[in-house]
Structures are given as structure tokens and as C-alpha cells.
Amino acid sequence: EAGVTQFPSHSVIEKGQTVTLRCDPISGHDNLYWYRRVMGKEIKFLLHFVKESKQDESGMPNNRFLAERTGGTYSTLKVQPAELEDSGVYFCASKEEDTGELFFGEGSRLTVL
Amino acid sequence: GNSVTQMEGPVTLSEEAFLTINCTYTATGYPSLFWYVQYPGEGLQLLLKATKADDKGSNKGFEATYRKETTSFHLEKGSVQVSDSAVYFCALRGNTGRRALTFGSGTRLQVQP
Numbered sequence: 001e002a003g004v005t006q007f008p009s010h011s012v013i014e015k016g017q018t019v020t021l022r023c024d025p026i027s028g029h030d031n032l033y034w035y036r037r038v039m040g041k042e043i044k045f046l047l048h049f050v051k052e053s054k055q056d057e058s059g060m061p062n063n064r065f066l067a068e069r070t071g072g073t074y075s076t077l078k079v080q081p082a083e084l085e086d087s088g089v090y091f092c093a094s095k096e097e098d099t100g101e102l103f104f105g106e107g108s109r110l111t112v113l
Numbered sequence: 114g115n116s117v118t119q120m121e122g123p124v125t126l127s128e129e130a131f132l133t134i135n136c137t138y139t140a141t142g143y144p145s146l147f148w149y150v151q152y153p154g155e156g157l158q159l160l161l162k163a164t165k166a167d168d169k170g171s172n173k174g175f176e177a178t179y180r181k182e183t184t185s186f187h188l189e190k191g192s193v194q195v196s197d198s199a200v201y202f203c204a205l206r207g208n209t210g211r212r213a214l215t216f217g218s219g220t221r222l223q224v225q226p
Contacts, residue, residue, distance in 0.1 A: 004156065033213060042117070043157075043202060043216035056213065091157065102214065104149075104157035 002026070004105035006092050012111045018080040021108045025074070025094030031055075032075050033095070033102065034067060038088035046090075049075060082112045115140045119203045119217035126193055126224050134188040134220045136177075136203035144205040146170075146179050146186040147214070152199045160188075160201070198224045 005024045013019050025032045034046040046065070047057040051072035060067070064083070069075040079086050089107040096103065119136040126132060138144065148160040148170070161170030163179035163186065170177050175190045186203060203217040 035214075035216075037219075040218070042218040043204075043214075045213040045215070048213055059213070093157075101159055106154070106156040 004092055004094055004103050006090075006105035006108045008108055009106065010109040010111070012113065013082055014113050015084055016081045018078065019082055019110060021077045021079075021090050021110070023075045023077070023092030023105060025092070026096070026103055029094035029096065029103075030072070031095035031097075032069060033093045034075070034077055035091040035093065036088050037091070037107075038085070043091065046077075079110070082110075084112050086110060087112045115144065115205060115207050115215040117203050117205055117215055117217035119201075119220055121218070122200075122221040124220060124222050126222070128195055128224055128226050129192045130224075132188070132190040132193045132197075132222065134201055134203075134222070136186045136188065136217060138184050138186065138203075138205050140184075140205055140207055140215075142208045143181075144207045146177070147204040147206070148175070148177055148186070148188050149202040149204060149216075150199045151202070151219075157202065193222070193224045195224045195226050198222055 007022045032049040035043045037043045045059040048055045049069045066078045089109050091107045093102040093104045116139045145164045147162045149157045150160045161172040163170040166181035168179045177188045200219045200221050202219045204214045
């Protein structure tokens with residue numbers, strides 16, 4: 001069974017440009033989370049989807065970040081316009097309902113120049 | 114709010130050495146505690162967990178005991194291998210309020226042959 005997949009693995013953009021990160025959770029997982037790790041610091045929660053609904057978006061840093069999960073399958077995280085401080089690794093995770101265990105993707109590294 | 118503090122790395126050890134990575138937490142109520150590991154080029158993986166005080170989580174030779182009196186969840190392994198080289202993250206999930214994970218900053222372990 002495929003795990004959580006994220007695309008792209010690495011994106012390099014200039015300040016002011018737009019980037020869209022994609023996450024495909026494990027099939028059948030209703031709960032999907034976005035996290036990010038900036039500058040080698042702690043991994044911080046961004047938001048949580050249950051199916052297509054945003055359950056908790058309290059970790060989103062500002063309105064330059066927009067997450068969607070249309071149809072309750074894959075999710076996208078758009079950063080527009082990107083700033084230097086947005087550089088980091090963005091992780092996606094989906095949750096197995098029976099055990100509550102989170103399965104993480106490899107992360108998408110974003111570099112803003 | 115919830116927070117996790119873990120020792121800064123990198124930690125460099127010789128093969129078969131004893132490993133301790135310290136982790137302490139601040140949380141209200143009775144959180145669940147986790148250690149995640151990220152091997153090079155891979156996503157975060159759950160290494161072990163403990164859900165109540167005095168529980169010991171163990172996996173792949175690693176152990177951690179939930180110590181409520183010292184609010185700690187230190188990771189230990191008696192004899193590390195080169196294949197244990199990775200970044201280790203301590204995390205907690207509160208039993209009230211936000212249910213997303215709160216992570217520490219990660220500790221890089223490098224094991225030399």
C-alpha cells in the first residue's frame with residue numbers, strides 16, 4: 001500500500017512568487033495534517049482537515065497560506081506571495097482511524113530566495 | 114500552551130555506544146508522548162509511544178519511560194548502530210483542546226563505525 005506522498009520534494013522560488021505543495025494521503029484516511037519545520041527548529045502544526053473540512057487551522061501563519069482539500073482526497077497548500085521566512089520543510093500526515101497513528105510523507109522542502 | 118524541549122544536536126557516537134536523548138515537556142492534563150525518527154531521505158516514522166505515566170515505550174532496541182514527576186520522556190538505546198543515524202523528534206499530544214502533535218526541535222544522531 002502506498003504511503004503518504006508529497007510533491008514536489010524540493011522547490012526553489014524567488015520572493016513574491018507562488019508555490020503550491022501537494023499531499024496525497026493514504027487512501028481512506030479522513031484526517032490530514034500539515035506541519036512545517038523552519039530553519040531546523042521544531043516541527044509546527046499548520047492545520048488539520050477532516051475529509052474536506054478544515055477542523056483546525058489555528059497554526060496557519062498568515063493569509064498568504066491557503067490550504068484546500070476538495071473532495072476530501074488530496075490536499076494542496078499554496079503560498080502566495082512567498083517570503084524568505086517561508087523557507088523550510090512542509091510535512092503532510094494522515095491518520096489511521098483504528099490506531100490513531102500518524103503516517104508522514106517525506107516532506108516538501110521550500111527554498112525562497 | 115503545550116511545549117516540548119529536547120537536547121540540541123548533533124550527537125555523535127561510536128557504534129555500540131549508549132545513547133540518551135533528553136526530552137522534557139510542558140502540558141496541561143495527561144498528554145500522550147511520542148518519539149518520531151526521520152532517516153535520511155524518508156518521512157517521519159513513529160518510533161515509540163507512551164500514553165500514561167510510568168508507561169515504557171519500546172521499539173528496535175530504543176526505550177523511553179513516561180515520567181510525570183519530572184515531565185520527561187528521555188530516549189535511550191543500549192548499543193547504537195550506524196543505521197540508527199537519523200533525526201529524532203520528541204512529541205506530545207494533549208488530551209484536551211488541540212489534538213495535533215506538538216514537536217520538539219529534533220536531535221540529529223550520527224553514529225560512526
